[in-house]
Amino acid sequence: MSGLQDSVWAGDIQQLKGLVSERALSGETIVLNMGPQHPSTHGVLRLMLELDGEVVVNCVPDIGYLHTGIEKNMEAKRYEQAITMTDRMDYLNPLGNNLVYCLAIEKIIDLDVPPRAQYLRVLLAELTRINSHLVWLGTHALDIGAMSMFLYCFREREKLLDIFEMVSGQRMMSTYFRPGGLWRDVPEEFEPAVRDFISYFPARIDDYERLLTDNPLWLDRTQGIGFLSAQDAIALGCTGPTLRGSGVNWDIRKAIPYSSYEHFEFDVPLGQHGDVYDRYLIRVEEMRQSLRIVQQAMDNLPGGPVRSNDRKYVPPPRSELGTSMEAVIHHFKLWTEGFRPPEGEVYVRVESPRGELGCYLISDGSPKPWRVHFRTPSLIHLSALPHMAKGYLIADLVGIIGTVDIVLGDADR
Amino acid sequence: MLDPVEALTGAFPKAVEDAQEFRGEITVIVDADSIVEVCRYCRDAKGLEYNFLSDVAGVDYYPQEPRFAVSYHLYSMVHNRSLRLKVYLSGDEPALPSVTGVFPAANWSEREIYDLFGVVFTGHPDLRRLLMPDGWDGHPLRKDYPLGYETVQFSFNFDEVDKHKPYARE
Amino acid sequence: MGVTSKLGDLGIVTVRLEDTVNWARTRAMWPMLFGLACCAIEMMSTQASVYDLSRFGMELMRPSPRQSDLMIVAGRVTRKMAPVLRQLYDQMPDPKWVISMGDCASCGGVFNNYAIVQGVDEIVPVDVYIAGCPPRPEQLIHGIITLHERVKQERITDWA
Numbered sequence: 001m002s003g004l005q006d007s008v009w010a011g012d013i014q015q016l017k018g019l020v021s022e023r024a025l026s027g028e029t030i031v032l033n034m035g036p037q038h039p040s041t042h043g044v045l046r047l048m049l050e051l052d053g054e055v056v057v058n059c060v061p062d063i064g065y066l067h068t069g070i071e072k073n074m075e076a077k078r079y080e081q082a083i084t085m086t087d088r089m090d091y092l093n094p095l096g097n098n099l100v101y102c103l104a105i106e107k108i109i110d111l112d113v114p115p116r117a118q119y120l121r122v123l124l125a126e127l128t129r130i131n132s133h134l135v136w137l138g139t140h141a142l143d144i145g146a147m148s149m150f151l152y153c154f155r156e157r158e159k160l161l162d163i164f165e166m167v168s169g170q171r172m173m174s175t176y177f178r179p180g181g182l183w184r185d186v187p188e189e190f191e192p193a194v195r196d197f198i199s200y201f202p203a204r205i206d207d208y209e210r211l212l213t214d215n216p217l218w219l220d221r222t223q224g225i226g227f228l229s230a231q232d233a234i235a236l237g238c239t240g241p242t243l244r245g246s247g248v249n250w251d252i253r254k255a256i257p258y259s260s261y262e263h264f265e266f267d268v269p270l271g272q273h274g275d276v277y278d279r280y281l282i283r284v285e286e287m288r289q290s291l292r293i294v295q296q297a298m299d300n301l302p303g304g305p306v307r308s309n310d311r312k313y314v315p316p317p318r319s320e321l322g323t324s325m326e327a328v329i330h331h332f333k334l335w336t337e338g339f340r341p342p343e344g345e346v347y348v349r350v351e352s353p354r355g356e357l358g359c360y361l362i363s364d365g366s367p368k369p370w371r372v373h374f375r376t377p378s379l380i381h382l383s384a385l386p387h388m389a390k391g392y393l394i395a396d397l398v399g400i401i402g403t404v405d406i407v408l409g410d411a412d413r
Numbered sequence: 414m415l416d417p418v419e420a421l422t423g424a425f426p427k428a429v430e431d432a433q434e435f436r437g438e439i440t441v442i443v444d445a446d447s448i449v450e451v452c453r454y455c456r457d458a459k460g461l462e463y464n465f466l467s468d469v470a471g472v473d474y475y476p477q478e479p480r481f482a483v484s485y486h487l488y489s490m491v492h493n494r495s496l497r498l499k500v501y502l503s504g505d506e507p508a509l510p511s512v513t514g515v516f517p518a519a520n521w522s523e524r525e526i527y528d529l530f531g532v533v534f535t536g537h538p539d540l541r542r543l544l545m546p547d548g549w550d551g552h553p554l555r556k557d558y559p560l561g562y563e564t565v566q567f568s569f570n571f572d573e574v575d576k577h578k579p580y581a582r583e
Numbered sequence: 584m585g586v587t588s589k590l591g592d593l594g595i596v597t598v599r600l601e602d603t604v605n606w607a608r609t610r611a612m613w614p615m616l617f618g619l620a621c622c623a624i625e626m627m628s629t630q631a632s633v634y635d636l637s638r639f640g641m642e643l644m645r646p647s648p649r650q651s652d653l654m655i656v657a658g659r660v661t662r663k664m665a666p667v668l669r670q671l672y673d674q675m676p677d678p679k680w681v682i683s684m685g686d687c688a689s690c691g692g693v694f695n696n697y698a699i700v701q702g703v704d705e706i707v708p709v710d711v712y713i714a715g716c717p718p719r720p721e722q723l724i725h726g727i728i729t730l731h732e733r734v735k736q737e738r739i740t741d742w743a
Binding site: 019063064067069071072073076107108110234235236237248250255256344345346347349356358360362370371373375379380382383412 | 435436438440464465466467468470471472473484486490493495497516517518519520521522525529539542543544545546553554558560561
């Protein structure tokens with residue numbers, strides 16, 4: 001057993017000036033460390049809490065425990081090689097990360113994407129959104145005390161992972177979207193599997209709602225905490241369900257449609273109060289709307305190729321390699337040297353399950369990106385967390401951390 | 414709805430240095446000292462109303478001079494369009510004013526740039542390292558900072574790497 | 584397990600001590616609830632309804648290191664996290680085991696850079712490595728069973 005000296009913080013209390021209130025320095029309030037190893041911080045988030053009894057006076061997040069150096073590492077890889085890195089950034093939304101990076105490359109070289117690929121991208125991105133919301137719902141409910149939700153949500157999630165594995169060969173890190181289209185076309189079994197999911201899932205969402213939406217325990221734990229007004233949400237940079245929970249109607253899929261989202265009909269659910277419960281309702285409704293988009297994409301899925309025909313940037317189909325010398329040359333050049341986009345810089349944003357996911361890509365004309373920067377929703381939402389948590393009980397903090405739906409891999413990169 | 418380049422050059426003839434367009438994205442290059450006023454004007458001026466700061470990103474153009482750049486991605490929810498403001502900074506002791514007073518969303522993004530590039534934001538309320546540990550040496554995203562590659566252990570060089578590899582004990 | 588009844592129907596069975604201890608240790612090996620990155624999500628899948636880790640007496644993830652026997656390092660370990668990880672390991676009571684889950688924890692994986700520790704065995708001694716990025720739940724279960732087999736081989740003379 002270690003002595004008391006080890007468990008008492010050895011630092012200078014004056015360092016904390018500015019971070020905590022003056023009352024902590026006199027000992028009136030206590031400073032408590034939470035994390036980085038804590039069951040309800042969704043990974044390795046560390047919070048320094050200043051508590052007055054049970055009330056959170058101040059909350060100072062400390063992140064970086066999962067800083068992977070992805071942006072630096074991508075600069076050392078060629079454009080095509082770096083896609084694998086994006087998967088591992090926000091690991092609940094791997095296809096969405098692929099999508100934003102591929103869209104940025106396509107914008108910088110002005111590359112066309114065939115309609116079939118665009119529709120499949122939308123379809124898979126929406127399935128990923130459902131997947132992410134399922135993990136969120138399961139863990140959020142588990143944090144607040146509804147254990148069975150976790151088991152139900154992960155049961156449905158396995159069906160989605162089977163679909164991702166079917167198209168790409170991997171359950172989570174699929175790297176399925178490539179610049180100019182997709183890795184390859186979906187297999188025959190894809191359509192029956194998706195249709196099966198579409199018919200199976202709505203009843204399951206009803207189950208979740210029956211368990212939670214009117215449950216008095218759930219209402220007590222989620223209503224009236226974690227308020228965020230619309231003005232504050234915009235000023236703090238909140239996006240996605242966190243912003244829409246405060247009643248601001250801004251969804252990038254509607255405002256700046258990408259990848260043919262303008263062809264799809266769906267509603268954007270909005271909250272009224274901007275508390276934890278409203279954001280729960282929005283995410284549950286978003287799952288329904290995502291399913292609508294999946295249904296439409298499946299019904300109207302166009303035929304044709306799934307990759308652009310621009311051979312300077314997109315590898316030729318495997319079948320051509322045996323017959324065409326030109327195809328062999330293109331294939332060889334692409335896989336040994338990579339492609340060279342024109343010089344320039346672009347910023348592309350997509351609506352990830354958490355909010356605005358942006359990719360700022362700078363090309364200097366070489367096969368490797370000069371700078372890739374990801375604007376990740378989790379980072380910005382975490383910076384808004386102190387604003388949402390102040391003044392509530394420490395027990396509510398768990399619900400507030402859950403409601404912003406942070407993924408630390410997304411925040412730290 | 415005003416044209417952002419015309420409006421900005423009209424309002425800040427000295428601060429706006431250049432304006433470019435690439436793939437439909439407008440970049441306005443602004444002098445470092447007046448970035449706060451330009452941001453406030455972009456947010457408040459009638460007809461511009463870029464009320465949402467999406468992102469602040471740092472760039473290192475080593476070995477060029479000016480070496481560093483900071484890009485602000487503004488978005489107008491009113492007019493549904495975006496604008497990029499870009500500030501170039503010199504290589505030695507890069508510093509510029511913080512825009513957290515105009516856009517609180519910039520708080521952690523600026524801390525991240527300070528951490529990873531070593532660009533100082535004067536007037537920032539809480540400028541500490543964000544991602545790396547406090548005692549970390551150097552700024553990892555600078556181009557002259559090594560990636561930190563370690564030799565990968567394969568079967569042909571297993572013993573050689575194994576000799577130098579540290580192993581933990583109980 | 585070599586249960587033998589030597590005294591007729593008196594209800595007494597005799598076993599070897601080390602077999603019993605090893606049996607007890609493998610049948611209730613409590614892992615620490617310690618998720619780092621992507622692999623943690625697969626670790627959660629392993630516990631959830633479809634793969635159901637409680638079949639192996641492991642449904643109870645302990646959030647406190649003081650109550651856990653097994654540390655599953657699920658995900659990439661950064662330089663900032665490394666001291667925390669070692670401290671958690673030191674806080675676990677003996678006997679304790681470590682499973683390194685996934686490529687990043689085992690060898691750094693695709694992230695060969697300044698921020699990531701190239702293999703968690705530089706910080707804590709690892710008993711079982713699981714490959715994959717991330718490993719499937721079946722692979723994790725296989726790794727756990729491999730660890731159980733190892734624990735069953737332990738002898739009293741090693742404990743001293």
